[in-house]
Amino acid sequence: MNKQNRHLALAAAFAATCAMAGSATAQTPEIVETMRTLSGKQKARPSGAKGQCFTGSFAPTAEAKAMSKSAVFAKTSTVVARFSVGGGNPKVMDANKAVNRGFSFRIDPGGAGQTEFVMVNAPINFVKSPAQMLEFLKVRLPGADGKPQADKIKAFTDANPETTGQGRYLASKPVVGSWVGVNYWGIHPYTVTNASGAKQLIKFKMVPVGGEVGLTEDEAKAKPADFLLDELKGRLETKKPAGFDMVAIMGKAGDEKTNATQMWEGEDARPTVKLGTLTIAALEKNETCDNAIFDPTTLADGLAGPDDELFLQRQPAYAISIGERL
Numbered sequence: 001m002n003k004q005n006r007h008l009a010l011a012a013a014f015a016a017t018c019a020m021a022g023s024a025t026a027q028t029p030e031i032v033e034t035m036r037t038l039s040g041k042q043k044a045r046p047s048g049a050k051g052q053c054f055t056g057s058f059a060p061t062a063e064a065k066a067m068s069k070s071a072v073f074a075k076t077s078t079v080v081a082r083f084s085v086g087g088g089n090p091k092v093m094d095a096n097k098a099v100n101r102g103f104s105f106r107i108d109p110g111g112a113g114q115t116e117f118v119m120v121n122a123p124i125n126f127v128k129s130p131a132q133m134l135e136f137l138k139v140r141l142p143g144a145d146g147k148p149q150a151d152k153i154k155a156f157t158d159a160n161p162e163t164t165g166q167g168r169y170l171a172s173k174p175v176v177g178s179w180v181g182v183n184y185w186g187i188h189p190y191t192v193t194n195a196s197g198a199k200q201l202i203k204f205k206m207v208p209v210g211g212e213v214g215l216t217e218d219e220a221k222a223k224p225a226d227f228l229l230d231e232l233k234g235r236l237e238t239k240k241p242a243g244f245d246m247v248a249i250m251g252k253a254g255d256e257k258t259n260a261t262q263m264w265e266g267e268d269a270r271p272t273v274k275l276g277t278l279t280i281a282a283l284e285k286n287e288t289c290d291n292a293i294f295d296p297t298t299l300a301d302g303l304a305g306p307d308d309e310l311f312l313q314r315q316p317a318y319a320i321s322i323g324e325r326l
């Protein structure tokens with residue numbers, strides 16, 4: 001069975017399990033359906049609809065090897081990556097500040113070591129649980145008159161103030177001037193385990209090697225709708241920096257593991273360890289990224305995600321979504 005068919009089979013099996021069990025995870029098909037409704041049931045992704053696939057490589061550091069026995073930190077690996085502009089509109093303007101920028105990538109050291117990350121340019125998520133995500137989406141559906149229900153959105157926001165944090169973070173930053181000129185975070189805390197069995201809680205952050213590129217409002221207004229792709233193509237043609245340092249933000253005992261709307265205490269000032277460098281090398285046909293999902297729960301041995309429903313529901317959500325959009 002090829003990867004695409006595997007995902008479709010997984011999606012069907014998952015939907016059947018949810019229908020039978022009526023568990024908390026039963027929200028996931030409805031979440032994806034609501035996302036698709038809100039994005040007009042177009043054929044692209046209902047989140048990160050606009051994007052472009054690239055290939056590259058990941059070279060780990062010796063420090064990474066000491067922290068995790070994972071195959072992705074053993075040697076240089078190939079990378080398939082997709083940069084996106086958030087939301088379900090494939091024609092969104094690249095200068096739109098209200099949505100995030102996404103960075104999904106697969107590091108493939110061969111064999112069982114394949115590892116996937118799906119990151120955004122904010123250190124926090126806009127919801128802490130699938131249940132909160134479903135409500136967040138449902139209040140944004142139009143009412144019977146076809147108009148937005150401002151009173152419902154306000155009531156939800158008042159009762160769930162943490163859902164405004166990511167938007168406020170994005171609004172506080174300049175317009176992103178380059179897909180490889182902004183920090184991306186894995187958001188969820190992960191546990192890394194080394195060859196001696198020592199464990200460490202970390203968060204993953206991608207720091208642009210060429211520095212951050214922010215635009216003023218006036219500069220952004222002067223840009224064409226799809227400038228991010230041309231900007232990155234231009235960098236590759238002129239051999240300008242197009243990559244990231246992968247760093248581990250060090251966690252400690254007592255750190256929150258299951259509320260993705262919150263940063264850790266003093267997170268920005270925490271010690272970090274450089275785990276490697278991810279280099280974007282070439283444009284890739286979009287089919288390579290579109291015919292499969294990036295699944296943040298696909299992690300090589302030595303890396304583990306949190307026991308958090310929000311994290312755990314991402315694989316089934318992406319599996320259902322690819323079944324709808326292919």
Ligand code: HEM
Binds near residue numbers: 044
């Ligand atoms: C910290 C939490 C999350 C982050 C940072 C995040 C980020 C992203 C990004 C960047 C994409 C674009 C993927 C790509 O380029 O291939 C995406 C797609 C998507 N996300 Fe999430 N997401 C999160 C949680 C969730 C959850 C909990 C759900 C639903 C239960 C969900 C549903 C979706 C769906 C349906 C897609 C489209 C997937 C596809 O068609 O391939 N996300 N997300």
